[in-house]
Amino acid sequence: MSKPEIIEIQEKNDSLITTIPIHYYYNGFSFSPDNQNLLIYNSRYTNYNYTPKLWNIDRREISLQQNTKSVKSISVSNNGKTIAAIVNNKLINLWNTNGLLIKRLEHDGIKSLSFSPDSKTIAVISNDNLINLWSSNGLFIKRLEHDGIKKLSFSPDSKTIVSTSKNRIKLWNSKGELIIESKGNYQKLPKLFFSPNSQSVAVISEHQVIFLSRNGKLINSFDAHNKKIEKIILSPDKQLIVTQSYNQVKLWNLNGKLIRDLDGNYQKVKQIIFSPESQIIASIGDDNFAKLWRGDGTYIGKLDHPDIVKSLDFSRGSNIIITLSYNKDRLEKSMIKLWKSDGTPMKPYKIYDYGINNIKLHPDGKVIASTSGNFVKLWNRNGKLITILKGHYEDINDVKFSPDGEIIATASKDQTIKLWRSKDGKEIKTLKGHKHPVQEIVFSPDGNIFASISPDGKAIAVQNQSGVLLLNADLDDLLNRACNWASAYLKTTDDESIKHLCD
Numbered sequence: 001m002s003k004p005e006i007i008e009i010q011e012k013n014d015s016l017i018t019t020i021p022i023h024y025y026y027n028g029f030s031f032s033p034d035n036q037n038l039l040i041y042n043s044r045y046t047n048y049n050y051t052p053k054l055w056n057i058d059r060r061e062i063s064l065q066q067n068t069k070s071v072k073s074i075s076v077s078n079n080g081k082t083i084a085a086i087v088n089n090k091l092i093n094l095w096n097t098n099g100l101l102i103k104r105l106e107h108d109g110i111k112s113l114s115f116s117p118d119s120k121t122i123a124v125i126s127n128d129n130l131i132n133l134w135s136s137n138g139l140f141i142k143r144l145e146h147d148g149i150k151k152l153s154f155s156p157d158s159k160t161i162v163s164t165s166k167n168r169i170k171l172w173n174s175k176g177e178l179i180i181e182s183k184g185n186y187q188k189l190p191k192l193f194f195s196p197n198s199q200s201v202a203v204i205s206e207h208q209v210i211f212l213s214r215n216g217k218l219i220n221s222f223d224a225h226n227k228k229i230e231k232i233i234l235s236p237d238k239q240l241i242v243t244q245s246y247n248q249v250k251l252w253n254l255n256g257k258l259i260r261d262l263d264g265n266y267q268k269v270k271q272i273i274f275s276p277e278s279q280i281i282a283s284i285g286d287d288n289f290a291k292l293w294r295g296d297g298t299y300i301g302k303l304d305h306p307d308i309v310k311s312l313d314f315s316r317g318s319n320i321i322i323t324l325s326y327n328k329d330r331l332e333k334s335m336i337k338l339w340k341s342d343g344t345p346m347k348p349y350k351i352y353d354y355g356i357n358n359i360k361l362h363p364d365g366k367v368i369a370s371t372s373g374n375f376v377k378l379w380n381r382n383g384k385l386i387t388i389l390k391g392h393y394e395d396i397n398d399v400k401f402s403p404d405g406e407i408i409a410t411a412s413k414d415q416t417i418k419l420w421r422s423k424d425g426k427e428i429k430t431l432k433g434h435k436h437p438v439q440e441i442v443f444s445p446d447g448n449i450f451a452s453i454s455p456d457g458k459a460i461a462v463q464n465q466s467g468v469l470l471l472n473a474d475l476d477d478l479l480n481r482a483c484n485w486a487s488a489y490l491k492t493t494d495d496e497s498i499k500h501l502c503d
Contacts, residue, residue, distance in 0.1 A: 054083070054099055064099045073112075077119035082136045084122060086110050092124065094138050103138025116158040121174065123152050123161065131163060133176050142176030155198040160214045162192055162201060169203055171216055180216030184208070191232045193241060195254035202241060202254055204232050209243065211256030220256035235278040240295060242272050242281065249283055251297055260297030275318035280341060282321070284309045290323055292343055301343030305335065311358055315365030320346070320381075322368060324359045336368060338381060351383045358398060362422065363405045371396040376410060378425060387425040391418055400441045411438035 054064055064083075074085045082102070083095040089110050094102040109127030116123070121141070124132045129149055133141035148165035155161075160179075161172040169192075171179040184205065191204040200219060203210040211219040231244040240259075241252045247269055249262040267286035274281055280300070284290045290309045292300035303309070305325035312323045321339040334356035338346040351368070358371040367386065368379045376389040376399055394413035401408055401422065408420040417438055419428040 054095075054097075064093075064095050064101075075113060075115060077115045077136060078117055079119040082115070082119065084113055084115070086113060092122075094122075094136070105134060105138060107132065114152060114154070116154045116174075117156055118158040121154075121158065123154070125149055125152060131161075144170075144172060144176050144178075146170055153192055153194075155194045155201070155214065156196060157198040160194075160198060160201070164192065171201070171212065171214070179214075180212065182210070182212070184210075193234055193238075193254060196238050200254055200256065202252070202256075204229065204241070204243065209252065211254075222258060231272070233272050233274065235274045235295070236276060237278040240274075240278060242274075244269055244272055247285065251281065251293070260293070262291070262293055262297070271312075273312055273314070275314040276316055277318060280314070280318050280321075282312050282314075284312055284323075288325070292321075300341075303337070303339055303343060305337065307333070307335070313359060313361040315361050316363040320361065320365035322359055322361050324356055324370075326356065334372075336370065336379075346381070351379055353377065358396070360399050360401055362401050363403060367422065369399050369401065369408060371399050371410070374412065374414075376408070376420075378422075389418075389420050389425050389427070391427055391430070392416070394437075397438060398440045400443055402443055409441045409443070411441045413437035417441065 074083060076083055081097060083097065085093045085095075087093055090106070090108060092105040092107060092110065092113060094105070096102060105124070107124060107126055111125045111127055113122055113124045115121070115136070120136055122134045122136060124134065126132065129145060129147045131144040131146060131149065131152060133144065135141060144163070146163045146165060146168075148167070149163050150166065151164050153162045153164075159174050161174065161176075163170045163172070167183060169182045169184070171181075173179060182203070191202075193202040193204075194200070195202075199214055201212050201214070203212065209222045211221070213219055229243050229245055233242045233244070235241070239253060241254065242262075243250045243252070247267060249269055249272060251259040251262055253259060262281065262283065269283055269285040271284050272281065273284075279295050281293045281295065282290055286308060288305050288308055290303040290305075290312050292303065294300060303312075303321070303323050305323060307325040307327040307330075310324050310326045312321065314321055318341050321341065323337050323339065325335050325337075327333060334353055336351040336353075336356065336359055340346060351370075353370060353372060355372045356370045360369045362368070366381060368381070370377050370379065374390075374392040374395055376396060378386040378389070380386055389408070389410070392410065392412040392414055396410050396412050398411040399408065406422055407428070408422050410418045410420070412418070415432070415435065415437060417431040419431070420426065421428055
């Protein structure tokens with residue numbers, strides 16, 4: 001008989017909450033939004049009966065009634081009261097958190113399911129291009145048709161549904177009544193953004209930006225760029241959109257207004273960065289400068305460097321900005337500069353070091369983290385070296401401060417993530433699980449979860465507010481475990497940078 005694996009659930013301070021023994025055939029995990037329950041299931045073996053398990057955080061197992069065969073995926077409603085499982089692609093089981101079966105819904109060829117933000121509606125997409133709407137207690141609402149459907153989204157207030165395919169977009173109300181159908185080429189880069197008040201939706205494709213009201217009325221339509229749109233960024237406060245092509249940047253609000261064409265980069269734009277409060281927008285590219293604008297499109301100024309600007313970061317409140325320039329032929333001349341929010345330099349404002357490849361600013365602006373090779377250096381604003389974080393065996397690809405500034409997370413080519421205490425540089429923990437170099441780390445705004453990203457763009461979620469989920473198994477579908485573990489949080493978070501990591 002195979003030896004059980006162990007899941008360790010730990011507090012952020014490294015103290016153990018509990019351990020849960022599982023067998024290798026359980027490869028899917030999902031926390032409830034309140035982090036009090038952990039769901040464990042099998043999604044690989046469809047010919048065997050591996051019963052999903054529900055554990056309370058205090059290690060008490062809750063029996064799920066009338067389980068049947070293999071579970072493809074499990075979702076938890078945003079209010080944490082309903083559990084929905086796709087069983088063998090033909091059934092959906094609904095349970096409450098006491099394990100009682102609410103209803104069994106019969107379908108054929110189920111592709112995916114999602115809860116509305118208010119937890120009252122379940123939308124099920126099937127292989128026959130149908131969307132079936134159910135109430136969370138299992139009552140059928142309506143069947144919607146959308147040929148070639150790829151994705152479905154609810155508005156923040158749950159009263160509008162948008163379904164997309166490669167050649168059309170449909171808007172429905174919560175009763176399943178069609179509001180409008182828009183035809184077009186949405187095969188590449190179709191992005192949907194609802195306004196925070198749910199009154200409008202922006203539809204962005206390669207060359208066009210369309211704004212629709214929730215009743216289907218066209219608010220505005222733009223042929224957005226001369227060249228195809230390569231990237232779309234939503235501001236942290238979800239009020240503004242930036243579209244980026246080769247060397248063009250345009251700023252929009254979600255009411256359908258083009259605020260400004262943020263021109264000024266002569267070479268390819270590499271990155272657009274919003275300040276934490278969405279008040280400042282920065283662009284960097286293959287130029288020896290960064291440019292700053294305010295949220296209303298007002299130009300602030302240019303941050304000049306002797307070499308190509310590679311990185312930029314803001315402090316909390318955006319009162320301090322740091323920039324990094326780098327020249328591979330003059331590694332000893334890597335330079336960090338500090339600026340005020342109006343674009344004027346701070347003094348002393350230059351830090352030189354060898355081969356800096358990334359920088360991050362502590363939220364309070366008092367400490368700078370720079371990466372060079374396989375270590376991190378911490379500096380104060382006067383350019384004095386505070387300490388060096390050593391422990392990775394290969395180059396560090398990313399470094400991030402947690403939003404409260406207490407933790408530093410590093411991602412390395414050695415396939416690990418390390419957590420450090422920012423006040424003294426002491427290593428807290430090494431997190432393993434990636435089978436490839438870890439490329440990037442993203443913290444949620446509240447610091448309750450972060451995601452780590454491999455070069456292929458996939459993510460493994462490794463932390464939530466209850467602690468750290470450590471998986472000691474070396475399984476091919478570790479990604480699937482982690483995305484399901486974080487699914488409830490990712491559905492409800494306001495952070496667009498991580499919201500769609502597991503889509």
